[in-house]
Amino acid sequence: MLVLGVDSATRVAAAAIGDDKQLVAELFFNTRKNHSQRLLPMIAALLAETGVELADLDGLAVSLGPGSFTGLRIGLATVKGLAQAAGKPLVGIPTLDALAWNAWGVPGLICPVIQARRLEVYTALFRWQEGELCRLTPYQAVDPASLVSLLESYTAPVYFLGDGVAPYREVWQQLGARAHFLPPPNNLSRAAAVAILGEERLRTGRPDDLSRLKPLYLRPAPAERQTR
Amino acid sequence: MAQETNILAIESSCDETAAAIVSDGTRIRANIIASQVAVHRRFGGVVPEIASRHHMENIVPVVTEALATAGLAFGDVDAVAVTYGPGLVGALLVGLSYAKSLAYALGKPLIGVHHLLGHIYAGFLAYPDLPLPAVCLVVSGGHTNLVYLEDHTTRRILGSTRDDAAGEAFDKVARVLGLPYPGGPELEKLAREGDPRAIPFPRAWLEENSLDFSFSGLKSAVINYLHHARQVGQEVNRADVAASFQAAVVEVLVTKTLLAATSYRAGSILLAGGVAANSVLRRELRSAGEQAGLPVFFPPRELCTDNAAMIGCAAYYQYLRRDFAPLSLNAIPDLPLN
Numbered sequence: 001m002l003v004l005g006v007d008s009a010t011r012v013a014a015a016a017i018g019d020d021k022q023l024v025a026e027l028f029f030n031t032r033k034n035h036s037q038r039l040l041p042m043i044a045a046l047l048a049e050t051g052v053e054l055a056d057l058d059g060l061a062v063s064l065g066p067g068s069f070t071g072l073r074i075g076l077a078t079v080k081g082l083a084q085a086a087g088k089p090l091v092g093i094p095t096l097d098a099l100a101w102n103a104w105g106v107p108g109l110i111c112p113v114i115q116a117r118r119l120e121v122y123t124a125l126f127r128w129q130e131g132e133l134c135r136l137t138p139y140q141a142v143d144p145a146s147l148v149s150l151l152e153s154y155t156a157p158v159y160f161l162g163d164g165v166a167p168y169r170e171v172w173q174q175l176g177a178r179a180h181f182l183p184p185p186n187n188l189s190r191a192a193a194v195a196i197l198g199e200e201r202l203r204t205g206r207p208d209d210l211s212r213l214k215p216l217y218l219r220p221a222p223a224e225r226q227t228r
Numbered sequence: 229m230a231q232e233t234n235i236l237a238i239e240s241s242c243d244e245t246a247a248a249i250v251s252d253g254t255r256i257r258a259n260i261i262a263s264q265v266a267v268h269r270r271f272g273g274v275v276p277e278i279a280s281r282h283h284m285e286n287i288v289p290v291v292t293e294a295l296a297t298a299g300l301a302f303g304d305v306d307a308v309a310v311t312y313g314p315g316l317v318g319a320l321l322v323g324l325s326y327a328k329s330l331a332y333a334l335g336k337p338l339i340g341v342h343h344l345l346g347h348i349y350a351g352f353l354a355y356p357d358l359p360l361p362a363v364c365l366v367v368s369g370g371h372t373n374l375v376y377l378e379d380h381t382t383r384r385i386l387g388s389t390r391d392d393a394a395g396e397a398f399d400k401v402a403r404v405l406g407l408p409y410p411g412g413p414e415l416e417k418l419a420r421e422g423d424p425r426a427i428p429f430p431r432a433w434l435e436e437n438s439l440d441f442s443f444s445g446l447k448s449a450v451i452n453y454l455h456h457a458r459q460v461g462q463e464v465n466r467a468d469v470a471a472s473f474q475a476a477v478v479e480v481l482v483t484k485t486l487l488a489a490t491s492y493r494a495g496s497i498l499l500a501g502g503v504a505a506n507s508v509l510r511r512e513l514r515s516a517g518e519q520a521g522l523p524v525f526f527p528p529r530e531l532c533t534d535n536a537a538m539i540g541c542a543a544y545y546q547y548l549r550r551d552f553a554p555l556s557l558n559a560i561p562d563l564p565l566n
């Protein structure tokens with residue numbers, strides 16, 4: 001199953017092609033450049049370089065969030081256009097799931113943390129169980145201290161990863177020897193994971209509704225917060 | 229008969245998600261608008277993040293509906309046009325990212341259109357042979373500009389507002405008069421019952437022969453007038469306030485447009501933008517034009533407010549000269565016209 005995965009949820013802009021759970025190609029930039037200028041040319045280059053046509057794809061997958069609101073919309077609008085014009089199914093993959101996948105097989109809790117505004121992080125807890133990545137808590141935006149308090153109620157080792165690791169390292173280290181960190185490249189979300197998780201979804205579940213699919217914002221728009 | 233050129237156009241620069249199909253720059257095959265007016269009403273104005281979120285959910289349905297209405301398939305589309313500025317950057321990015329992908333996936337050229345030029349070309353949708361050079365007054369909630377249009381490739385801005393846009397002034401004054409959002413049309417309705425000469429609100433002419441505008445002083449004058457009346461316990465005739473305010477705005481707009489048209493020897497005057505739907509402005513501009521021997525053109529009302537058909541028309545003239553954009557095209561919130 002040939003799947004194009006796209007991710008522009010954070011500082012990273014990435015696109016990958018997966019085929020039967022194998023990574024065929026991936027383009028990845030963790031450099032601060034406007035995703036809007038870069039994302040589609042990257043996808044075009046990836047397809048041209050691999051000789052894959054949009055028509056050859058079995059589906060598309062996109063990193064759905066949480067992350068930068070604008071980045072998420074650039075990614076989703078881009079894949080919606082591709083999927084609609086090419087008549088291909090589309091699935092949205094939560095960004096925290098794709099990130100947790102970077103901690104493949106670790107023995108303990110996986111705690112992806114993505115920087116959110118207002119000194120919070122987007123997070124959820126995961127664990128590998130019988131070869132499956134299982135999510136234990138809801139996706140949420142939380143301040144790092146509260147997250148550590150929650151983690152103190154568990155006993156297993158905790159593997160932190162994501163762009164929220166470095167800015168709050170001292171907070172995570174309050175867990176002492178239970179806090180583990182992954183090599184730097186694993187802190188960045190990968191389109192490869194989006195493509196492979198997307199293939200799983202396309203195989204087992206139904207594709208998302210192209211019209212209605214929206215980013216996983218986890219937060220209301222600013223004005224909505226004020227009036228409620 | 230030669231094959232028609234079908235342009236699929238997309239517009240998402242503010243609070244309307246719009247898609248249209250225009251053939252040969254004049255024939256509107258579909259003009260679909262998902263309006264968010266109701267969504268933003270309770271905030272008294274457009275909230276950018278909320279607008280962007282709604283664009284995300286509306287973009288696919290409006291394009292699907294545009295194709296269905298036109299009875300066309302993606303394969304019949306010759307080019308994809310999209311507004312890339314000026315506007316709210318988050319809002320622009322939804323339509324732009326999506327349009328770029330469509331163009332790429334269909335293997336058709338991408339055409340980036342300036343939103344203001346779109347408003348101007350609403351006039352060419354209705355009057356393709358409108359005499360050039362023309363002076364265009366573009367008035368909306370976001371813009372107040374006088375544009376000199378030499379031909380379909382050369383144009384320049386002769387004057388702009390230095391503070392509030394004319395439509396913005398209408399909306400703000402409507403709000404202090406307690407009118408519901410969006411206030412412009414409501415204010416016009418109220419003004420019909422008032423006397424435009426009742427209150428001598430100031431006209432900002434700026435420097436001699438200046439083609440720029442300023443409406444913030446006028447807006448303050450209205451607020452001060454209401455405030456003063458309240459302090460001395462004097463009853464206010466809201467209709468008179470609305471009519472007098474509107475007269476002050478219209479007088480400045482009409483006078484400066486005529487000044488621009490005569491000093492640049494324009495062959496016609498074109499009124500565009502959301503405020504171009506205002507009947508008093510239409511009437512005054514037409515009679516001033518007649519006196520000066522200049523024809524005055526207005527787009528039909530439904531093409532004055534934001535829509536994608538106007539983008540498709542502007543794009544057609546860019547298509548003819550192969551003015552195509554790369555896939556790296558970015559949204560530019562303060563995109564200049566030239």
Ligand SMILES: [Zn+2]
Pocket residue numbers: 343347368370502533534
């Ligand atoms: Zn407009």
